[in-house]
Amino acid sequence: MSSPQPLLLDLAVHAAAVAHEARSVCPCGEATLADRSDGVVVRHGDTVAKAHAPDTDPGELKTRIDTAARLTDVFLTPLARTPVRLYGRLVSFWPHGSPVDPDDPDAAPWEAVATLLALLHRTPVTADLPVMRGPLKAARAVARLRADAGGHPAVGPIGRAWATLPAWARGEAPFPESGILCHGDLHLGQLVRLPGATGWRLIDVDDLGAGNPAWDLARPAAWFACGLLASDEWGRFLGAYRAAGGPAVPADGDPWPALDVPARALTVQTAARMVAKALADGRSLDDVETCVVDACARMASLPAQLTQDPAK
Known part of the structure; x- marks a missing residue:
């Protein structure tokens, strides 16, 4: 509206x-x-x-x-x-500030955003800081889809994938690790550069708060898992985050025990928003939207990994 x-x-x-x-x-x-x-x-x-x-x-x-x-x-x-x-x-x-150029994906500053996230996640949380709102936004996207989509065939796999997530990922319970400062809605559109400046900065504080830092890595992780982000770009992002001391994943080894649940939640949120937009535009799902809905269908049949405490 x-x-x-x-x-x-x-x-x-x-x-x-x-x-x-x-x-x-x-x-x-x-x-x-x-x-x-x-x-x-x-x-x-x-x-x-x-x-x-x-x-x-x-x-x-x-x-x-x-x-x-x-x-x-x-x-x-x-x-x-x-x-x-x-x-x-x-x-x-x-x-x-000037945003990332959406027409030049090869120039996406994955290392820069990963480094900014690591700096953010290493910042001490103040006592008055509210809770990070990422899971709440995901829950609202699913609720809006259920209310508006009627009998659309994508609602079923999206809802079933959502039901496999733990309560904290659906915004219904506290985070398993809530003492870390998080952005809450991280994507490349949240990155800008001021005229004449060489460095990037994050924007949009609406969801900023204390939460599980893996949520901030979850959207690129979800894109990688869905085949929408190349392994080279994912590797650059993850490597830069680890090199900057980011606490959301272990310093080496398999990152997915920490990332699996948040990445699933962001996949469901993305699918819900995509389907809602397609319905509002009066059109069928395109190839990318279909890919994300198909990922939800696969998720519903595979158990999620337990979320690992990033502090350990």
Whole structure:
């Protein structure tokens, strides 16, 4: 569901105000970068305003923004520590960065994102930090599919794969290891680079929190398991994460006892979102979407590995 038009217009006005306060000269280029029910993002010049989901907790968002502001080597630095409220939505402000080029997958900075994750995971968790929301988002994606998809044939294998997961991976129980700082929704779209900068930074703090760090490795792991990520790219990502001292997997040996359950959960979440989008577009599943649904069907017949404590 798209946002109300007045929210988009006023969000642009607020973005412009922050841009002009922050800089004496404003490029004044404007664009809507995202318009979803869980996030509306507007750019004015080199300033970005994000209206967060309507159910966002103010205190938790403030803590997440403060955390990003402290971790300048990992996250894009917010332009303001305290969000404002607009049409019932909390709004935060950020510098605009250049994303990874989706049309040049060979140039994807796998080593950079792996190193940033390792730095994030090695950062001590503060007592006020909320729980990482990754499993909750996966559960919502499955619930929305069940509510909206009717008799679509993909709902069955997706639901059966979901049912094989332990309660913590479905957002129904605490993490088996919850003392590590996690991004919560890691993918290449969460990586940007500021003009003139050589290093990459993470964006999107909505799901940041204490949790199982394997969740942040789970999407590339799922892509690799589904055959959507080449073994060379997966090896580069995993090798860089280990080289940087990341705690989500053992320093050597088989990483899958730690990654299997989170990778399965992200596969189910991805499949649920893909099917929902295909239904909304009124079309059949494409080859990639079919591949992910087929992976769910295989998962339902294979037992998941027990999640390994990354601290051991």
